[in-house]
Amino acid sequence: MQYISTRGQAPAVDFKSAILTGLAPDGGLYLPTEWPQFSAAELSALRGAAYPDVAFEVFRRFAGDCISPERLRALLGRAYDDFGHPAVAPLVQTGPKQWVLELFHGPTLAFKDFAMQAIAPLMAHFLAEEGRQMTIVGATSGDTGGAALKAFAGRAGIKVLFLFPEGGVSPFQQDQMLGLCGDNTHVAAVSGSFDDCQRIVKGLFADDTFRDAVSLSAVNSINWGRIVAQAVYYFTTCLALGLPDSGVNFVIPSGNFGDIYAGHVARQMGAPIAGLTIATNENDILARAHTTGSYVPKALKPTITPAMDIQVASNFERLLFELLDHDAAALRRLMADLEQHGGFALPAPALSRFQRAFRASAVSQPACRDRIARSHAATQYVADPHTAVALEAAARLSPERAPQVVLSTAHPVKFNETVTEVLGFCPGPGQAPFSPRPVRSVPDVIANDIATVKARVHALP
Ligand SMILES: Cc1ncc(COP(=O)(O)O)c(C=O)c1O
Ligand SMILES: N[C@@H](CCOP(=O)(O)O)C(=O)O
Numbered sequence: 001m002q003y004i005s006t007r008g009q010a011p012a013v014d015f016k017s018a019i020l021t022g023l024a025p026d027g028g029l030y031l032p033t034e035w036p037q038f039s040a041a042e043l044s045a046l047r048g049a050a051y052p053d054v055a056f057e058v059f060r061r062f063a064g065d066c067i068s069p070e071r072l073r074a075l076l077g078r079a080y081d082d083f084g085h086p087a088v089a090p091l092v093q094t095g096p097k098q099w100v101l102e103l104f105h106g107p108t109l110a111f112k113d114f115a116m117q118a119i120a121p122l123m124a125h126f127l128a129e130e131g132r133q134m135t136i137v138g139a140t141s142g143d144t145g146g147a148a149l150k151a152f153a154g155r156a157g158i159k160v161l162f163l164f165p166e167g168g169v170s171p172f173q174q175d176q177m178l179g180l181c182g183d184n185t186h187v188a189a190v191s192g193s194f195d196d197c198q199r200i201v202k203g204l205f206a207d208d209t210f211r212d213a214v215s216l217s218a219v220n221s222i223n224w225g226r227i228v229a230q231a232v233y234y235f236t237t238c239l240a241l242g243l244p245d246s247g248v249n250f251v252i253p254s255g256n257f258g259d260i261y262a263g264h265v266a267r268q269m270g271a272p273i274a275g276l277t278i279a280t281n282e283n284d285i286l287a288r289a290h291t292t293g294s295y296v297p298k299a300l301k302p303t304i305t306p307a308m309d310i311q312v313a314s315n316f317e318r319l320l321f322e323l324l325d326h327d328a329a330a331l332r333r334l335m336a337d338l339e340q341h342g343g344f345a346l347p348a349p350a351l352s353r354f355q356r357a358f359r360a361s362a363v364s365q366p367a368c369r370d371r372i373a374r375s376h377a378a379t380q381y382v383a384d385p386h387t388a389v390a391l392e393a394a395a396r397l398s399p400e401r402a403p404q405v406v407l408s409t410a411h412p413v414k415f416n417e418t419v420t421e422v423l424g425f426c427p428g429p430g431q432a433p434f435s436p437r438p439v440r441s442v443p444d445v446i447a448n449d450i451a452t453v454k455a456r457v458h459a460l461p
Contacts, residue, residue: 001062003030003224006321007335008328015063016126019119019225020134022218023205028328029318030224036061038235038270047239051088052076054239055118055232061269062228067125075125079118082107084429089114089233091240091405094379098394098404100387101237108176109411109429110307111259112147115221115229120151122225123217124158133157135214137204137457139197140164141255141307142173143410145187148219149180159460161186163197163453166445168306172414178441188456192448193300195311198256203450204457214457221258222314230262231269237405238271246402247274251394253386253409254278254286255308257315264319264357274402277359279393281305284362286313291360293351295334296343304365304418305385307410312338323350361393368392372422382419382427384412 003018004010007028013021018030038057046054055076060069080088085105092100106113127134136158138148145162152160162177166189169177177187190197201218205211221227238248250273252260260276267273280287281303289295297311317335323346324330330347337344346354363371368385371392375381383391387408394406412419416426446452 001036001065002033004033005030006317006328007332014066015224016066019123019223020126020130020132020217022216022223023202025208027202027206029222029315031318031321032062035265035268040270043235043239043243043270043272046235047243049239051080051232051236054236055079055229058232058235058269059118059228063122067122071125075121076118079121082117083113089236091237092381094375094381094406097402098406099241100381100383100391100406100408101233102408103233104384104408104411106147108143108146108150108180109414110143110147111230111407111409112143113150114233115226116147116151116219118229119219119223119225120155123219124155127157133215134159134217135457135460136160136217136219137201137453138162138218138220139194139201140169140177141194141309142169142177143307143414144220146173146176146180149177149182149185149187152219153180153182153185155184159184159186161188161457161460163188163190163200164443165189165194165197166191166443168194168302168309170306170415170417172416174443175441176414178443183461186460187443188453189443189445190448190453191445194309195297195300196448198312198314200448200450200453204453207454210454220314221256221261226258227262227265227315230259231266234263234266234273235271238273241403241405243272244403245272246400247272249275249277249397249400249402249404251277251279251390251397251404251406253305253308253390253407254280255283255310255313257286257313257319259407259409260358261315261318274400275359276357277361277393277397279390280360280362281308281368281389282362282364283309283311285311286316287360287362289316289346290354290358293346293348294343295338295346304368304415305389307386308389319354320350323353359397361396363389363392369418369422371395372419376423382412382423383408384410384415385418386410386415
């Protein structure tokens with residue numbers, strides 16, 4: 001299978017190059033030239049299959065020409081060993097037709113573990129085959145960083161540096177990242193926003209000399225491997241719910257548009273998905289773009305859902321490419337407008353496709369707090385604030401025949417301040433009440449500019 005760049009100015013590559021490279025050399029995001037399919041019979045045959053077996057079937061369709069089935073099965077067979085729930089991605093029923101898909105049973109208590117635990121061994125395998133080394137530089141609003149540091153710790157030939165916005169992640173997330181720093185895993189706080197961190201990472205990729213000198217790669221959801229790994233739980237959910245004829249309605253707390261885009265990929269591959277709803281916080285560029293077609297970032301507002309405090313949603317570029325009928329030149333023009341003029345307007349046909357394929361809802365902080373309280377009162381379910389954003393968006397949808405699944409993207413303990421403020425308590429990872437540690441570590445803070453980050457990367461041990 002070949003992968004092309006959304007910007008249309010880089011050569012097509014295979015799966016191995018796409019995931020080792022991260023971002024295409026023309027600044028675009030890699031996409032497959034076609035959607036591999038699951039037939040109805042192939043899906044039915046997977047009913048009751050274990051999570052790693054479904055993951056194998058999804059990955060094999062994208063990567064089968066780059067890795068033997070035996071090796072792929074062996075790598076994925078171990079990828080979910082550190083998850084704290086035998087179902088890996090369990091469903092908890094919270095209403096007659098509503099389930100919460102708990103994606104926080106991985107080693108860092110966030111949905112990012114699903115992808116990192118799968119792509120880290122895969123990337124290490126490909127890298128060893130090539131006899132190469134690499135430096136991964138990433139941007140995080142709190143969860144990607146922790147999951148990546150955990151998954152890549154101690155991997156030979158791979159250095160990792162994650163940038164996060166100073167004061168823009170929860171205390172638990174910050175402590176977790178600092179605690180996961182080691183010989184090859186590093187973090188720095190940037191005096192800026194997550195969007196600044198993401199802009200710096202893309203800026204590093206734009207400098208060919210730097211990129212080659214450090215053998216730069218990315219494991220944010222700009223990396224195609226992340227999307228494949230995240231598509232898996234949409235399949236396992238549809239399978240667990242019996243592949244209903246009505247399809248499944250998913251509601252997804254969204255920021256960088258990676259998680260919901262993975263749902264779109266699963267749908268394109270044949271998963272019975274009836275609906276995909278974008279749930280945003282008050283940083284609502286995706287919901288505004290969906291309603292009006294105007295994709296214009298506003299000043300960032302810090303919220304109680306910091307992991308979604310994002311204005312420029314990197315994976316929206318992948319969807320845009322499809323909405324524009326794969327017209328890379330048109331996409332480049334819109335991206336140039338975003339960079340030079342602060343935004344763009346979706347052409348009318350693209351907007352109407354976007355509206356047909358997705359629904360969207362923006363949730364305020366009071367509504368999010370209220371939903372944490374109401375969910376707990378009604379069902380005893382303790383939702384983290386990001387999950388609560390999606391629960392609130394789900395409550396606003398008109399009732400439908402299809403089962404509704406809300407993605408729970410982080411354990412409540414990662415945002416225990418807000419949960420405790422609303423409910424008076426917060427469960428810890430083992431369900432015991434959580435008590436915060438009194439002493440917190442302090443990160444290095446670096447300037448919000450590319451030159452500083454380059455120097456930092458060159459100085460990595
Ligand atoms: C807890 C949590 N929920 C939701 C999101 C949003 O997901 P995405 O950026 O894939 O849209 C993130 C960040 O990615 C997150 O960490
Ligand atoms: N919320 C994310 C932001 C980065 O998203 P990614 O999916 O592109 O890695 C985080 O927690 O870091």
